[in-house]
Amino acid sequence: xxxxxxxxxxxxxxxxxxxxxxxxxxxxxxxxxxxxxxxxxxxxxxxxxxxxxxxxxxxxxxxxxxxxxxxxxxxxxxxxxxxxxxxxxxxxxxxxxxxxxxxxxxxxxxxxxxxxxxxxxxxxxxxxxxxxxxxxxxxxxxxxxxxxxxxxxxxxxxxxxxxxxxxxxxxxxxxxxxxxxxxxxxxxxxxxxxxxxxxxxxxxxxxxxxxxxxxxxxxxxxxxxxxxxxxxxxxxxxxxxxxxxxxxxxxxxxxxxxxxxxxxxxxxxxxxxx
Amino acid sequence: xxxxxxxxxxxxxxxxxxxxxxxxxxxxxxxxxxxxxxxxxxxxxxxxxxxxxxxxxxxxxxxxxxxxxxxxxxxxxxxxxxxxxxxxxxxxxxxxxxxxxxxxxxxxxxxxxxxxxxxxxxxxxxxxxxxxxxxxxxxxxxxxxxxxxxxxxxxxxxxxxxxxxxxxxxxxxxxxxxxxxxxxxxxxxxxxxxxxxxxxxxxxxxxxxxxxxxxxxxxxxxxxxxxxxxxxxxxxxxxxxxxxxxxxxxxxxxxxxxxxxxxxxxxxxxxxxx
DNA sequence: ATTATAATGTGTCATAAATACACAATAAAT
DNA sequence: ATTTATTGTGTATTTATGACACATTATAAT
Numbered sequence: 001x002x003x004x005x006x007x008x009x010x011x012x013x014x015x016x017x018x019x020x021x022x023x024x025x026x027x028x029x030x031x032x033x034x035x036x037x038x039x040x041x042x043x044x045x046x047x048x049x050x051x052x053x054x055x056x057x058x059x060x061x062x063x064x065x066x067x068x069x070x071x072x073x074x075x076x077x078x079x080x081x082x083x084x085x086x087x088x089x090x091x092x093x094x095x096x097x098x099x100x101x102x103x104x105x106x107x108x109x110x111x112x113x114x115x116x117x118x119x120x121x122x123x124x125x126x127x128x129x130x131x132x133x134x135x136x137x138x139x140x141x142x143x144x145x146x147x148x149x150x151x152x153x154x155x156x157x158x159x160x161x162x163x164x165x166x167x168x169x170x171x172x173x174x175x176x177x178x179x180x181x182x183x184x185x186x187x188x189x190x191x192x193x194x195x196x197x198x199x200x201x202x203x204x205x206x207x208x209x210x211x212x213x214x215x216x217x218x219x220x221x222x223x224x225x226x227x228x229x230x231x232x233x234x235x236x237x238x239x240x241x242x243x244x245x246x247x248x249x250x251x252x253x254x255x256x257x258x259x260x261x262x263x264x265x266x267x268x269x270x271x272x273x274x
Numbered sequence: 275x276x277x278x279x280x281x282x283x284x285x286x287x288x289x290x291x292x293x294x295x296x297x298x299x300x301x302x303x304x305x306x307x308x309x310x311x312x313x314x315x316x317x318x319x320x321x322x323x324x325x326x327x328x329x330x331x332x333x334x335x336x337x338x339x340x341x342x343x344x345x346x347x348x349x350x351x352x353x354x355x356x357x358x359x360x361x362x363x364x365x366x367x368x369x370x371x372x373x374x375x376x377x378x379x380x381x382x383x384x385x386x387x388x389x390x391x392x393x394x395x396x397x398x399x400x401x402x403x404x405x406x407x408x409x410x411x412x413x414x415x416x417x418x419x420x421x422x423x424x425x426x427x428x429x430x431x432x433x434x435x436x437x438x439x440x441x442x443x444x445x446x447x448x449x450x451x452x453x454x455x456x457x458x459x460x461x462x463x464x465x466x467x468x469x470x471x472x473x474x475x476x477x478x479x480x481x482x483x484x485x486x487x488x489x490x491x492x493x494x495x496x497x498x499x500x501x502x503x504x505x506x507x508x509x510x511x512x513x514x515x516x517x518x519x520x521x522x523x524x525x526x527x528x529x530x531x532x533x534x535x536x537x538x539x540x541x542x543x544x545x546x547x548x
Numbered sequence: 549a550t551t552a553t554a555a556t557g558t559g560t561c562a563t564a565a566a567t568a569c570a571c572a573a574t575a576a577a578t
Numbered sequence: 579a580t581t582t583a584t585t586g587t588g589t590a591t592t593t594a595t596g597a598c599a600c601a602t603t604a605t606a607a608t
Contacts, residue, residue, distance in 0.1 A: 038312050039379075039411050079379020079411060103377040103413050105313075105353020137313050137353060137413075139377050193467045208585085225587075226567060233565090249584035250574040482555085499558075500596060507594095523555035524603040552607070558600085565594065571587090578581070 032131040035072040040138040041083040042070035042176065043098060044183035045091070047147035047163055048200040052216045054163035055180055056091060056152055057170060061159045063118035066170040068179060069161070070138065083141040091161055092153030098141035101186040102179075105137040109175040142183040144200045184217075191217050195234055195262075204240055204254040207231065236262045306405040309346040314412040315357040316344035316450065317372060318457035319365070321421035321437055322474040326490045328437035329454055330365060330426055331444060335433045337392040340444040342453060343435070344412065357415040365435055366427035372415035375460040376453075379411040383449040416457040418474045458491075465491050469508055469536075478514055478528040481505065510536045 045056035057066050071086035073079060083098045120129070147163060154161040164170060166184060169177060190196050197213055211227045231237065240254040319330035331340050345360035347353060357372045394403070421437060428435040438444060440458060443451060464470050471487055485501045505511065514528040 036312055036409060036411070038310055073379070073411075075409065076381060078381055079377065082379075100377060103353065103374060105347070105356075105413070107350060107352050135310060135349065137310070137347075137411075139379070139411075189467075206585095223567070223569090224585090225569080228586075230566085249576075249582080250586080252585060481557090497596065497598090498556085499598080502557075504595085523553080523605070524557080526556060550608080553605085555604090556602075558602095560597105560599075562597095563595080565592100567592075568590095570589080572585100573587100574583100574585075576582085578579100 030128065032127055034074055035131075036075055037131075038134060038136055039073050039079075040070055040136045041073065041079065041086055042068045042138050042140050042179055043083055043087045043091070044068060044101075044140060044142045044180055045087070045093065045095075045150075045152075046142065046144050046166075046183065046187070046200065047150065048144075048197075048213055048216065049147055050212075051165060053166040053184070054147065055166055055169065056093075057162060057164045057172065058090065058154060058158045059160045059162075059170075060118070061157060062122065063114070064171075065114055065118060065173050066176075067173045068176045079139060080141070083139070087141075090155045090158070092155070093145075093150060095143050095145070098143045101140050101142050102182050103137060103139045104175060104179060104182075106175070107135065109138075110136060112174050114173055138179075140179050140183060142186060144187075144197055146199065146202050148202055187217055188219075195231070195236065195265075198257040201257075204243075204256050206243060206252040206254060208252060210255070234265060236265055304402065306401055308348055309405075310349055311405075312408060312410055313347050313353075314344055314410045315347065315353065315360055316342045316412050316414050316453055317357055317361045317365070318342060318375075318414060318416045318454055319361070319367065319369075319424075319426075320416065320418050320440075320457065320461070320474065321424065322418075322471075322487055322490065323421055324486075325439060327440040327458070328421065329440055329443065330367075331436065331438045331446065332364065332428060332432045333434045333436075333444075334392070335431060336396065337388070338445075339388055339392060339447050340450075341447045342450045353413060354415070357413075361415075364429045364432070366429075367419075367424060369417050369419070372417045375414050375416050376456050377411060377413045378449060378453060378456075380449070381409065383412075384410060386448050388447055412453075414453050414457060416460060418461075418471055420474065420476050422476055461491055462493075469505070469510065472531040475531075478530050480526040480528060482526060484529070508539060510539055 043056075047054040047056070056069060058069055059066050069087055069090040071082070071090060073082040074085075077085070080098065080100065083100075084095065087098065088094050124132075152161045166180070169180065172180070187197070191214070197217060198210075200213055201209055207228050208224075210231065211222055211224065214227070215222055236258055237255040238258050240256060242251040243254045317330075321328040321330070330343060332343055333340050343361055343364040345356070345364060347356040348359075351359070354372065354374065357374075358369065361367050361369060361372065398406075426435045440454070443454065446454070461471070465488065471491060472484075474487055475483055481502050482498075484505065485496055485498065488501070489496055510532055511529040512532050514530060516525040516527055
């Protein structure tokens with residue numbers, strides 16, 4: 001282990017000890033030297049239920065401020081690994097893979113001074129204040145998750161964490177609202193040529209749920225019969241037993257997503273021109 | 275003008291004076307304080323001619339090193355504006371809009387030490403060395419240009435600038451080769467659902483040229499008749515007079531891209547599902 | 549001048565896909 | 579037993595795709 005790596009190692013140990021011991025927002029210290037200055041990551045974790053698309057949003061301890069789970073990049077850490085770690089530390093969610101969708105680098109992207117103002121009221125040390133006051137360029141990462149399999153927990157800096165409807169977001173700090181919008185737009189573009197989004201559903205799902213998901217992302221109604229046929233013709237689903245939900249109607253089949261068949265489809269290619 | 279802004283102003287003036295006066299690489303000084311630390315931009319400018327897709331690449335003065343036109347972000351400058359300025363300063367090309375496609379943040383992305391080594395041989399001041407030795411996260415920007423309308427000129431740090439075939443790149447520093455590959459992959463994904471790339475061609479072009487462009491990006495042969503019909507059915511082209519090039523064959527029509535019709539098409543939407 | 553050549557614009561036709569709508573099947577409520 | 583809401587699938591029409599053909603056109607070769 002080199003001298004430099006040892007230094008990093010000590011920094012991180014110190015950091016984790018602090019995080020584990022302290023409880024209140026103003027008690028939390030952290031050493032800015034362990035982080036890459038000026039760059040952050042923000043995670044847009046998207047879920048889906050009967051009501052539509054949801055985003056995972058945190059609330060700070062104390063002030064009435066909401067934000068995306070985000071954080072900083074360790075000096076010895078790849079950018080995409082930082083996103084994975086930050087999500088784990090701040091939201092308690094472990095995802096093996098997050099997809100980068102855009103980097104936000106406007107000078108005025110943090111010109112909402114709510115956070116800075118609130119941090120002042122809780123009297124943080126000068127070095128911490130300076131850290132938060134610097135300009136940050138942030139890279140947005142997105143992931144689609146099965147909400148029922150996801151148990152988010154707020155970190156020590158946060159009072160709560162929860163799912164908010166994509167059109168019912170609370171007041172997010174900085175440009176976090178436009179980061180969410182950009183993530184959803186990114187999805188909408190993707191879905192036009194790839195049957196993504198299946199990870200938003202539970203393992204087994206009905207065609208109606210899948211259609212509802214597509215309608216939520218595309219924001220338009222689709223024909224039921226044609227949707228079903230088109231999806232099944234992709235050949236990436238397995239049909240399972242029927243599913244009763246307790247309604248005065250016929251029971252629908254359950255389907256699951258077949259990763260292997262999906263790989264075959266990708267290799268075949270889905271193109272705009274022949 | 276605030277005290278802070280005045281400081282920035284002075285920095286920039288000093289910087290430009292230095293750049294304009296000095297000639298040799300080791301004479302060039304710059305003040306790292308005017309830049310955001312740790313973040314850079316790199317431009318992948320893509321052109322197209324009979325031989326296929328080309329990328330704009332610069333060669334350093336002295337050492338046998340090639341790189342993308344890239345640079346740093348001023349402290350009072352938006353990230354996308356930085357890309358536009360850097361391209362202007364380094365390549366002499368003015369483009370009003372560059373498209374961000376990905377951010378590269380691996381710790382080891384600059385672990386090719388050619389540049390650092392070569393900078394040492396020309397004895398730069400310590401502050402400059404430290405600046406170049408820090409970790410950089412870089413955001414890649416891409417633009418498709420009409421090569422015939424583009425007259426690149428190397429800046430004072432560079433010996434030459436030129437177009438290189440996408441499969442005949444010289445040895446690029448750092449991860450610049452994978453940045454180019456990522457940009458081309460980005461294009462390939464885009465073209466699957468949007469008729470982009472028209473900006474790579476001159477104002478008026480033949481269907482054969484357009485088809486050749488598509489074949490270059492998609493790396494596969496397309497049927498001539500079907501390609502022509504599909505493109506014309508999009509309704510985004512205007513037909514003009516015929517064009518003689520001096521060959522033993524029928525003269526083809528010239529076409530131009532109609533921005534307004536294209537907007538209509540976008541509003542109508544081009545979707546994977548109905 | 550005539551013929552050959554190479555590339556272009558467009559046509560044809562079989563096949564596949566998309567769209568709009570219909571109808572029987574099913575399970576629970578009445 | 580009947581009604582109701584919802585599901586799986588069918589059908590008929592329209593539209594798109596893919597492979598190939600053929601006439602057209604400007605130049606080159608003879």
